[in-house]
Amino acid sequence: MSQATSLRKTDVTLTINGKSYTRQVEPRRLLVDFIRHDVGLKATHIGCEHGVCGACTVRIDGRTARSCLHFAVAVQGAEIETLEGLSADGRLAGLQKAFHDAHGLQCGYCTPGVLLTAEEFLSENPEPSEQEIRAALSNNLCRCTGYVNIVKAIANAARDRDKTTADPAGESRK
């Protein structure tokens, strides 16, 4: 056990929301701790630390993943996106509005993960059925809303996306 702590720290460089961060961390440092505590971006939450609840969902190289199941060192050089980044560049504006209008959040702890799941899901399935939305939400536990208004918010966001052209800011950023 004690040798675990004597493991040498290594430099890990990650691009988070377009900005490069290098930190000296132990090999066992979780990606979520790197993001939250080494970089200080707190929108990504920790609910279980064993990959079930989805509160820590981020994007790693464009795909959603649970940041509690990755070591920071194992994703060396990756492009990470968190709620802060997606929110700031407006890619989540439609979803955020839909969640606000439909009361799709209560305590808000699961919400960052849910938004990232929903964003990826809608980009791949712009016209989902209710059942498909529910299946996509298998990534995320929510203990407050009973999912009722989360499902409604995502359905409404999909409907409203149809009406407006996709936000080009998100596309051009990369």
Next chain:
Amino acid sequence: MIAQGHPRSIGKHVPRREDPYLLRGEGRFLDDIAEPKDTLFLSFAMSPHAHARILAIRTDAASALPGVVAVYTAEDMARFVKPIRTVIEIQGYRASSRMVLAQDEVRFVGEHVAVVVAEDPYIAQDAAELIEVDYEPLPAAVRLEEADSESAPLVHEDIPRNVMFEAAFASPDFQAAFESAEMIVSETFRTGRVAGVPLEPRGCLALLDHVADSLLFYTSTQIPHLARTALSEILDFPEPRIRVVTPEVGGGFGTKAQFYTEEVVTAALALNLRRPIKWVQDRREELLTSIHARDHIYRLEAAIDGEGRIKALRTDLTTNAGAYSSYPFGCTLEATGGARMIVGPYDIRNYAFHTRAIATHTCPSGAYRGVAQPSCFMAIEGLMDRIGRKLGIDPATVRQRNLIRSEQLPYTNVLGVRYDTGSYEECLRRALERVDYWNFRKRQAEARDDDEVLRGIGICCFTEVAGAGSGGWRVRGLTKVPGFDSASIKVEPTGKVTLLVSQAAAGQGHLTTFAQVLADYLGVKVEDVFVSEGDTATAPYGTNTFASRGAVAAGGAVIKAAQSLRQKIARIAAFLLDVDVERVELTESKAIDKENPEKSVDFRQVAQIAYSMTSVALPQGESFGLEVVEMYDPPLATWPNAVHAVVVAVDRRTAKVSIEKYVVVHDSGRLINPMIVDGQIHGGIVQGIGEALMEQIVYDEDGQMLNANLLDYLMPMALDVPQIDISHIETPSIDALGGFKGVGEGGVIGAVPAVTNAVADALARTGANINRLPLRPSYLLREMRRRQLAVDGDRK
């Protein structure tokens, strides 16, 4: 009281103020607070035994680990921390004392035996693993049925037979009524052990203000004021020098309405080491040590007449208290709750109960959303169905015959508790209509024995004890739970309004709803009101947020404070407008002359005078400032009521339960924000579906928790949730200010019995008797096979 022309905010779907920052990920939860650089982190060494004597604790290896600052055991802590003793002033209660770290003996798996203080949370955890404890394992009383016996191992030496609480009651004519009835219907119901499992685990951060020699204590709690008082008493540190702040709280559900040992340890070590201390638990610790609930056995006997009317009811209730009385509600909460609430919306005039809380070598139980009500209504509503089956009367009709009729209200129940208003018959009538009950029964009668799917319908009629005031808590001996809540209103010199409320929300949207209440009662624009709560340095004292009390208790306090402050505003406005004060009406942040409505002054003009910021002097006899604090003590309780009606389909081969229809007709009195109310009901229902169908904390016979993780503690996912059809009846409370009745727990209270009854109804044709939770496929298949009517899974 509310001005005629004032646009109403109460009753509107006002979008939540909490949303924008939460949706950007800017909500500041406990672990999001940037701790100072010199912060130290805690990790606890936990008992691997359910019951053992501690022979020796060796901390050398842990202490020697680089980065470790200190290691404490119970002996060390005893020098500056008193034991936690839950005071409950009720006959039959035996208090258990608990040290914040186990001393001499451990009583449940996960109980803390030592704590490491280190410079880094990873190192703290490493060191906790290096603590060596010699235990002498002792026989454990794990299951309720085992602990409740003469020969069971004792959890506390000074609590004979593990009975931590025992009480009995019989109404004067009970015995005669019971004995003279035509027949007896009885059943035993066994509920499952579950937990609240908020998505954010618990944690706290203690900071010292060295100048003021005071403690700033952030904690993820629903009870900041009660926590502050408890900290002061247990640490013997002056209460005025403690400031408790609840940051954003990631779900509470009662789990965080308890005050925990880790909070004491964190605060104590900060004071002792003169350093900031932070502790955040992981999910395993959360499931092992945050309160559990609902592990109950109900034995019911109803004496009935030939038409299914209950002439007398007897309840024998046994609850699992766990190893210690949790704080502040203790082991009596579920035991008194289940025994007292079970009469519900029914006109039961003769009643007797015997209720007990039994200590076991498991995690302490406490106040999870709904407390005993999901269980006691599962029992009484299950009994209603059995009365129907026994007599060949439809169970909906049995309920109709037993419900308190509208003309009986206000009604004093057999325990002397007053129900002021309600809509019991109307809720049932509408629910039956919306679920298409009688047509379902027709179709069900046509079902065939070889159908692959069995369909059933379940009903739950219930009342909910909500918004309890000081009287309500005293009746149950909980004298350390004040019962009142409070509001402080300040109209600032600029005319904008600060509202401080003695609550601490965990997702209920208080910043929005209390602004709505104040807007109407003070005559101010809702956007001019800023709401703040959860900080004991600013908010007035109160009972805080649990037991469906926020809207009732704090809503009442806001109204009371508004009524008081509006008089002063009106007086100053009358002086400015040069009219009689009776002619002044407050609306939309203005005071107008009712008889000449274009004549008005706005709140800013009034405030400028009150704060002496204009050339106009304050009228003679007025005091400076525009602020008021009011405490409001609600009635014994308010009584929301509702009916849930559920249709399920059970697959004969797999026993998988699908919910096909879910109808709720709910009466919470006057609704402040229907959107938020529906959200509360949705969330409660889904927790109830979890409790009925899948959730269960499993201890093995040695007291090891087998599923202390979220893979194995199954909670509902989006795919498990049906469409939920909610409709409201609004029968305002006449006993509580504002007419609000509270809504936090209704969803789960109705869901557990309704889903259980629906499954039991579906399986009734197989002869299965479903009377225990959770309704997992393994249990349902076993019950179906017992009658050899289930279709053999291999046949296809």
